[in-house]
Amino acid sequence: MAIGFCLLLLFPTPTVHLPLRSLVPEMPPLPTKRWESMAKGLVLGAVFTSFLLLLYSYAVPPLHAGLASTTPEDTAPCSPAPGASDADLTAANSSSEGCRPRRDIVFMKTHKTASSTLLNILFRFGQKHGLKFAFPSGRNDFDYPAYFARSLVQDYRPGACFNIICNHMRFRYQEVRGLVPPGAAFITVLRDPARLFESSFHYFGSVVPLTWKLSSRDKLAEFLQDPDRYYDPNGYNAHYLRNLLFFDLGYDSSLDPGSPRVEQHILEVESRFHLVLLQEYFDESLVLLKDLLCWELEDVLYFKLNARRDSPVPRLSGELYRRATAWNMLDTRLYRHFNASFWHRVEAFGRERMAHEVAALRRANERMRRICIDGGQAVDAAAIQDSAMQPWQPLGTKSILGYNLKKSIAQRHEQLCRRMLTPEIQYLMDLGANLWVTKLWKLIRDFLRW
Known part of the structure; x- marks a missing residue:
């Protein structure tokens, strides 16, 4: 539209x-x-x-997102070759010297939660070890916001096995489960729902029609003063503006917060995911991830990707923060549950050990920043010199920051630097994903200057 x-x-x-002969009879006929x-x-x-x-x-989400259809052939489970799958998760979770690196991973990529940064970590690990990714076909997501189906995977054949699934989807556990070997690690990441709502509102607001009617300079504040006036749960792209985490995880984001189904869904997430990371404690989360997967420090090094330029409008105030939290109460209940379990996990890991490993990660990241990044920090899109480093921008604005790679980097670091700084779309193409729809959509956007 x-x-x-x-x-x-x-x-x-x-x-x-048209010639009005009765009124102007002298008018000659048009050539x-x-x-x-x-x-x-x-x-x-x-x-x-x-x-x-x-x-x-094809390029944007459909108006109504229903369950993706499957055929009996699509339901054939992953059939790994004998001895090809990793050992049971409990064996890999040990921090002993005999621990073996995990290579089978499902990352449920949620929106606006630093998930693009984590995606880069998984891309690098998979590329380094020659692992098999389950990529979407044509686009950079699995037909989101439709539910995930195995048939959406590029070059999928019944019984096919993959090591890593990590692109945006609306989660459907049984469909995903059938693509990876037994013992695969399931992970996801959450964020404070009020802050996530703020980020999602600014990023996706231009593609949610009711938000176009907001007239004040601070559209977010206007929306939160009376959200029911602007929000239509059945409207186009409305899922971006309420309980987005619950929606991404495959649940009904319009449930009554007091419904017993909400608690059931939260416990279901807990039973299916081996680790739930928190965006606000990203370094601590990566330390826990490294321990779960038995990876090396280099495997979890990162630069912050897909970050939004600071808005000229002030961040949520106390009252607006409270309103945003209440508006996203399903996500709030989800986040509070996993915030509590996260810190129980940190206690079990050891506070002193955690502080030591977080400090080591930050030192290593700072070292890579000095080695890799020209100017040492992220810059606006207009200042990015190499198109291969240009991140995807939201419709109608260029608010996502990126990086310039140093022109002179020691050979031993050059490949790692480039991979750490490569945005999602370009990295997907480097890994062999067929993104013809996404690329064509970008050409049209560039031509129309959207």
């Missing part, structure tokens, strides 16, 4: 002036060539509009 409106502005329908030209323009405009609308239907 948005493209249709834009096309009407860019290519307005020609006004046809035949003018009619032919107008007809050609109308036909070309209709064809071009139809093409873009068709492309748009």
Whole structure:
């Protein structure tokens, strides 16, 4: 729909002036060539509009997201070769010297939770060890916000096994479970729901139609003063504006917070995921992840990717924070549960040991920052010199920061630096993902300067 409106502005329908013979009998008939030209323009405009609308239907989420259909053939479980799968998770969770690195991982990539940074970590590990990724076909997500189905995986065949699944999806456990060997580690990441809502509102607000009606400079504050006035739960892309974590994890984001189903869903997440990371304690989360997967320190080094430029509008105040928390109460209950369990896990790991490992991770990250990043910090999109380092931007703005790679880097660090700084879309293409829809959509956006 948005493209249709834009096309009407860019290519307005020609006004046809018919000769009113009864009123102005002396007016001569319009030349035949003018009619032919107008007809050609109308036909070309209709064809071009139809093409873009068709492309748009592939490039953006569908209006109604239902369960993805599957066939009996699609339900065939992963059949790893004998001895090919990792040992049971409990064996890999040991911190002893005999611990073996985990290579089978499902990362449920949630929105606006530093998940792109974690994705880069998984890309690097998989590339380093020659692992098999389950990539989406055509786009950089699994037809989100539709539910995940195995048939959405690029080059999928019944019984196929993959080591790593990590792109955006709306989670559907049984479908995902059937793509990885037994003992695969399931992980995800959560964020304070009020802060997540703020980030999602600014990033996705331009593609949620009701938010277009907000007139004040601080649209977020206006929305939170009376969210029911602007929010339609059945509206286009409305899932981005309420309980986004619950939605991403595959649950009904419009449930009554007092429903017993909410607690059941939270306990279900706890039973399915071996580790739930917290964005606010990202370094501590990576230390726990490193321990769970029996990885090395180099495997979890990172630079913050897909970060948004600070908004000129102040962050949520106390009252607006309270309103945002209440508006996203399902996510709030989810987050509070896993915040508590996270710190129980830190206690079991050891506070002193955690502080030591976090300090080591931060020192290593700082060292890589000095080695890799020109200027030592993230910059606006306009200041990024290499298009291969240009991150994907939200519609209508360039608010996502990126990096410039130093021009002179020692050979032993050059490959790692480039991989650590490569944005998601470019890295997916480097790894062999077929993103023809995403690339074509980018070309159109660049041409129309969206």
